[in-house]
Amino acid sequence: MSEHAMRTVVVTQRFFDEDTVAYLNSHGCEVRLAEMPPGKADGELSEDTLVQMLADAEGWIVGHARVTRQLLGKLPRLRVIARRGVGYERVDTQAVADLGKVAAIAVGGNDACVADHALALMLAVSHRLRESQMQMNAGSWNILTGADLYRKTVGIVGLGRIGRGVVQRLKGFEARLLAVSASPDDEWSRVNGVAHVEIDELLTSSDVVSLHAPLTPETRMLINARALARMKPTAILVNTARGGLVDDAALLDALASGRIAGAGLDVFQSESDPSCMSVTRALIALPNVIATPHSGASTREGLVRTNRIAAQCVVAVLEGRAPPSDCVIADGRHRAEPTPEQLKTPTHV
Known part of the structure; x- marks a missing residue:
């Protein structure tokens, strides 16, 4: 040309x-x-x-x-x-x-790298990697007790390409898999051992809740104070999807009070709403939060x-x-x- x-x-x-x-x-x-x-x-x-x-x-x-x-x-x-x-x-x-x-x-x-990132956050929070390193940097080698991902119940919110990739990876951990999906594929779910449930059951039953839904008017603030109150106190929340899916202020309260055990976050409300930046800073300062700067696909x-x-x-x-x-x-x-x-x-x- x-x-x-x-x-x-x-x-x-x-x-x-x-x-x-x-x-x-x-x-x-x-x-x-x-x-x-x-x-x-x-x-x-x-x-x-x-x-x-x-x-x-x-x-x-x-x-x-x-x-x-x-x-x-x-x-x-x-x-x-x-x-x-x-x-x-x-x-x-x-x-x-x-x-x-x-x-x-x-x-x-970017399906594969975001699915990998979600698993990395699950493992890092469950095994308290950040807290352990913080203690070691402070001179203490006391051992912190973490939690297995092996054979735990993981709730997947959104079964698109990335959500399905997370399912495939979790099968290696023999996890019990629950899902909420706007358009469930019953045959795919049956073959891959995924049970479709309502959101309330997913929240109350899961040891890990991992978000992979698009941000729409229906999903905005899906994980709010009420949803967090339904989760187990030993549960962790992982969000590699969009910040607007979670009420970050409510999440901060739940984490700081011990209402849930931890969170792995790659996305934040402050990405689209700068007025939320103080909440983001408070979240990433918590020892039970593993945070990355929307880098899951990078x-x-x-x-x-x-x-x-x-x-x-x-x-x-x-x-x-x-x-x-x-x-x-x-x-x-x-x-x-x-x-x-x-x-x-x-x-x-």
């Missing part, structure tokens, strides 16, 4: 590998890796900054930036937005469709997989093809196509 026909694809994520850049180049795409301010992610960039970065882009590989109707309206050249991830609550899918664009997610890229291998899937979605749209159907979250191409004038003249603010 000649140089003048190259299409600009902007990446506003760190850790974008050279092989995926080469893949995009080989499909006629000029890749621009956005220079992010130190310590900042694209979710913290202003709309004006994003417009400047994306003014001449036809493809955008995005992390956690808010993809709003107002932003998209200022980017008439932009044809496809691909999330390097699977959550899309920050994408206005209706606006994407209304404005004739396509939005996609990187389905299948393994070397997982990032390469999600980079490639996002890039493949971008290429498919720019070449007039359909991305994999399970990756598409909005497709408005039948509604509108960019005009030649839009493709010729970027819009700046």
